[in-house]
Amino acid sequence: MIKNTFESLPNELFLIIFSYLSSFDLCQAFLDINNARIQSLLTSIRHSLDVSLMHYDQLHLWLNSNHDNRNRFTTLIDTVVLNNSYPCRTLLEYWKKTFKESEQINILFPSIKRFIVLQAEHFPHDYIRTTLVPLVSANNTLQYLHLIFKIPRCSYPKVLAELIRYRISVHTMILEVEQDHNCWSEQRECLHKMEQLSWPSTIQLTLSIQYPSELALLFQNNALPAIEYLNITIENPQTVASCKVSNTQRSKDSLRETTTGGAHLRVLILHNATLNDVIMLIGSLTLPVLEELILIDMYDDKLCTSTHLPALKNLHFSLCFPQEIEHAWRMSSFNFNRQWPFDNINYYTDERHVYVWETGGYITKIVLVIYNCPVNLLYHHKRTFYNHGFATNVSAPIRTIRRRLVQWTCGQKYDAEQFNKTLQIVASGHVNELHLTYLDEQMNISTIPNGDLPWNLSLNHLRSITFNIDSNSIKNCERIVMVERILDASPNLSSLVVSWRDFRQCSRKYLNLKHVHLLLNGQYDNPKRYINICQLHELVPHLSLLETSGGVMKQNEDLVEVIVNISHQFEQLVYLVLNKSCCYRSTDKQKLKFNNALIAATHEKIFHGYNIHFRFHLNDELRIWF
Numbered sequence: 001m002i003k004n005t006f007e008s009l010p011n012e013l014f015l016i017i018f019s020y021l022s023s024f025d026l027c028q029a030f031l032d033i034n035n036a037r038i039q040s041l042l043t044s045i046r047h048s049l050d051v052s053l054m055h056y057d058q059l060h061l062w063l064n065s066n067h068d069n070r071n072r073f074t075t076l077i078d079t080v081v082l083n084n085s086y087p088c089r090t091l092l093e094y095w096k097k098t099f100k101e102s103e104q105i106n107i108l109f110p111s112i113k114r115f116i117v118l119q120a121e122h123f124p125h126d127y128i129r130t131t132l133v134p135l136v137s138a139n140n141t142l143q144y145l146h147l148i149f150k151i152p153r154c155s156y157p158k159v160l161a162e163l164i165r166y167r168i169s170v171h172t173m174i175l176e177v178e179q180d181h182n183c184w185s186e187q188r189e190c191l192h193k194m195e196q197l198s199w200p201s202t203i204q205l206t207l208s209i210q211y212p213s214e215l216a217l218l219f220q221n222n223a224l225p226a227i228e229y230l231n232i233t234i235e236n237p238q239t240v241a242s243c244k245v246s247n248t249q250r251s252k253d254s255l256r257e258t259t260t261g262g263a264h265l266r267v268l269i270l271h272n273a274t275l276n277d278v279i280m281l282i283g284s285l286t287l288p289v290l291e292e293l294i295l296i297d298m299y300d301d302k303l304c305t306s307t308h309l310p311a312l313k314n315l316h317f318s319l320c321f322p323q324e325i326e327h328a329w330r331m332s333s334f335n336f337n338r339q340w341p342f343d344n345i346n347y348y349t350d351e352r353h354v355y356v357w358e359t360g361g362y363i364t365k366i367v368l369v370i371y372n373c374p375v376n377l378l379y380h381h382k383r384t385f386y387n388h389g390f391a392t393n394v395s396a397p398i399r400t401i402r403r404r405l406v407q408w409t410c411g412q413k414y415d416a417e418q419f420n421k422t423l424q425i426v427a428s429g430h431v432n433e434l435h436l437t438y439l440d441e442q443m444n445i446s447t448i449p450n451g452d453l454p455w456n457l458s459l460n461h462l463r464s465i466t467f468n469i470d471s472n473s474i475k476n477c478e479r480i481v482m483v484e485r486i487l488d489a490s491p492n493l494s495s496l497v498v499s500w501r502d503f504r505q506c507s508r509k510y511l512n513l514k515h516v517h518l519l520l521n522g523q524y525d526n527p528k529r530y531i532n533i534c535q536l537h538e539l540v541p542h543l544s545l546l547e548t549s550g551g552v553m554k555q556n557e558d559l560v561e562v563i564v565n566i567s568h569q570f571e572q573l574v575y576l577v578l579n580k581s582c583c584y585r586s587t588d589k590q591k592l593k594f595n596n597a598l599i600a601a602t603h604e605k606i607f608h609g610y611n612i613h614f615r616f617h618l619n620d621e622l623r624i625w626f
Contacts, residue, residue: 007035014041023047024054024062027073048079048114051087053514053544053574056613056625059087063094077109083118085575086613086625096130104134106141114144121155128162136168136201146174148404156208157189169199174206177233178383178405190214197223204229210236212277215270219262219285228264231381233271237299262287269294269381275319292316296381297369318371318378323349326368345372348393352386353409353439362439364411387412391422397429404432411439423486424457433464433495436486438474457489464495464515467502480505504535514544520551523584526558533562537569544572549580552620555594560601567626576624585619 018026018041027047030038051059062070082088098108106112115135117123135142145168149156160175162168191197191214199205203226209215212234218224262285270278275298288310295317321329329347347370353362369390371378379390379398384407398406408426427434465486469479483502487493487510495515496503503518516536524530530551537543546566553559559578566576586594598614614624 007033007038011037011041014038015045018042018045023049023077024051024073027076031072032069043076046078047076048081049074049077049109050081051091052081052083052085054087055574056086059090063091071107074109075111077112079114079116080109080112081116081118082123084122086623087574089124092124092127092131096127099130099134104137106135111141113141114146115142116146116148118148119150120147120159121149125155125159125162128159128166128168132163132168133166136170140170143171145170145172146176148176148178150178154189157194157210160191160207161189161194164194164197164199167198169201171201172204173199173202175208176206176404177208177235179407191217196220199223200225202227206231208233208235210234212237212273215273215277215281216284219281226264227262229267230265231267231269231271234273237272237274237277263289265290267292267294269296270298271296271381272299274299287311294378294381295319296378316372316377318369318375320350321368321370323366323368329368329370345370346375346393347371348389350386350389351412353411362411383407384409385426386410388418388422391418391425394425397425397427398431405435406431406433407435407437409437409439420457427459427462428457430461432461433466434459434462435466435468437468439470457485459486459490460492462490462493464497465490465493466497467499468497469499469502484508500531503539504532506539509538510540511542513540514542515547516540516543516545517547517549517580520548520553523552523554525554525556527553527562528558531562533565533569541570542572543570545575545577546570546573547577547580549582552579552582552584555586555590555620557597557601560594560598563598563624564601574626576622576626578622578624579620582618582620591616 018030021029027042030042033039054062082092095108099106112135115132117127132145147159156175156177163173163175190210197217197220200222202224205224205227207218207230209232215232215234218230218232224230265287266289268287268290273281273295278295278298291311292314293312293316295315297318297320299320326347326349347368350367350369352365352367354365355362371393375390375393376396376398379385379394383405386409388410406426408422467483469482474482480502483498484506487496487506488508492512493510494512495517496510496513497517498519500518500520503516518531520530531548553562563576563578567573614622617623
């Protein structure tokens with residue numbers, strides 16, 4: 001009789017079991033099993049470490065555990081992911097300490113190949129000097145560096161300057177800005193004011209720069225001598241650099257003397273450049289092996305000959321012109337005169353909403369977009385879409401293997417069929433995160449379908465959704481239908497930003513949701529009357545991270561009761577952030593009284609000195625790490 005044991009399971013079943021566990025939990029459970037086949041399977045798969053949702057005592061216990069046992073796991077780590085959370089900051093501090101103790105040798109993660117930082121705009125910049133410098137020194141294994149900035153503010157150029165200063169250069173470097181350039185304020189530090197760029201080991205680079213004049217610096221001798229793939233976004237395309245680059249410096253002849261790089265460049269993608277800047281740049285370069293040139297939202301305030309691009313096989317572009325030339329374009333025979341050597345061209349008008357910092361609101365700008373088909377390829381590289389005009393030119397959902405975040409801003413109100421089609425095109429492809437913004441315009445026109453109309457949505461790839469809906473833009477009942485239908489169509493959703501007034505009307509359980517950010521409105525002396533914790537638990541019973549913002553929950557005994565209730569209801573909760581980015585500030589006396597009341601009310605049930613960390617981060621923003 002054959003005796004079946006756990007160790008006798010086939011490899012396929014083990015790999016399925018492994019796929020349900022994080023690398024940390026997987027190794028905690030299986031690394032000590034004395035079975036050569038299981039050990040071989042563990043070492044055959046890629047492991048990543050993300051401690052952002054580890055409990056306080058769990059992380060500290062692991063960091064202070066037996067070094068031999070811990071290092072057996074960390075040696076397997078291929079990817080380290082950090083974000084702006086207490087667990088990640090704790091890990092980073094410990095990691096920096098190991099560098100000091102080992103004379104800059106990476107003993108904690110000796111096999112690391114990929115280093116990813118989320119919310120990089122909030123992350124302390126000293127990790128570049130203390131962690132990245134030794135990682136890219138002799139005998140390093142790091143091959144991939146990905147820094148993701150949601151809202152760049154002043155931190156992006158500071159991080160870029162540090163990377164240039166310390167010559168942090170690896171095979172693939174991605175400095176990604178998720179928000180569109182409307183969110184940038186002007187006069188940031190630019191490449192002209194930084195040390196000379198020298199990244200000799202970089203083969204693939206994705207970068208945002210401030211001004212068009214900075215493009216030439218990327219092609220200077222020894223700046224990027226090995227570059228093969230270059231993806232550049234110009235955040236302020238129609239703004240002159242504050243360092244006042246002269247026209248002489250930007251002339252084609254002078255650029256040809258200084259821009260000698262690009263000998264190995266095969267793919268060049270430019271976002272938000274002007275037609276004149278592209279012509280000047282290409283005319284000053286010799287790119288002998290360039291195979292693909294993609295120009296996204298190129299603005300015109302002569303496309304060049306093929307002399308400098310002898311290997312060019314594919315040219316994809318979208319040109320943005322003032323709306324006033326639409327009639328002239330329709331009358332033009334450009335599309336039929338056989339002078340265009342690549343592919344067919346088409347056009348559409350796009351109504352865009354531009355955020356104005358001075359007024360704190362949006363203005364509408366209508367542009368004529370001329371593009372060459374197929375437009376889907378261009379949309380793979382866009383991060384922001386407006387209204388529905390673009391969707392009329394797309395026959396299938398936007399699909400791409402690398403698409404973290406898409407923003408869709410709508411100030412128009414179409415019928416159910418149009419909304420459904422646009423949402424399907426924007427979000428049903430390989431998109432991880434969707435930001436949906438509805439502005440307060442055309443209030444009296446109905447847009448969201450009633451319950452009898454089919455939606456036919458399938459958003460299987462979405463992991464995160466942000467609903468930013470103006471309270472006056474959509475009727476209450478229609479807004480709730482929108483939120484609930486989109487959530488029901490997203491079975492793999494794990495993160496949600498939504499107004500509590502809408503979310504509390506939903507009727508299903510969302511078992512996969514781990515991170516919920518509730519948008520509030522107003523000030524609450526007694527939050528118990530507004531947020532029903534039991535109802536929230538019914539909607540998201542497996543919550544790991546809960547945040548609130550928008551409204552202010554006053555520091556008093558009622559808030560203490562809410563916090564204790566949250567800690568008891570959500571057993572898997574790791575991180576709680578109340579009044580995020582709050583502008584309201586209580587007095588020091590009020591904060592001290594609140595702290596004492598919070599500790600006293602727990603009766604040693606949740607706030608033990610060794611397994612909890614809480615503090616006021618900014619004003620009345622309260623962060624608690626369980």
